[in-house]
Amino acid sequence: MSTASINMELVDDIVMAIPDGAWDLVKEKFVEVFVDNMPAEILRQLTGDVEGFSKAETILAEYYEADTQRIELIVDAFKILGPDQTVYTLDLLGIVPEEKEDTIEADLKALT
Secondary structure, eight states, X not given: OOGGGSOHHHHHHHHHHSOGGGHHHHHHHHHHHHHHTOXXXXXXXXXXXXXXXXXXXXXXHHHTOSGGGHHHHHHHHHHHHOHHHHXXXXXXXXXXXXXXXXXXXXXXXXXX
């Protein structure tokens, strides 16, 4: 999925819906999911070891550390997981207020 095909309005809605205090949890969860979905060859290129899961998580956690990386984190989640799985992962965390979830769900349905 290219950045051009990503609905940036939906990305912005998601970023704005996540409370400031929840970003560490969001980052931690998506880093874990990204590494779990990482092909072995990419894992080896990133860490030098096809079993380097922990090192890969550390590298990605440092990459997404800055608050300026919030949009990038969600865009990357869209690229790696797709919008549906990204929203589902956030739903599992239970951090987005219900009224904002409704807006996100409506935007997501408009894509399909």
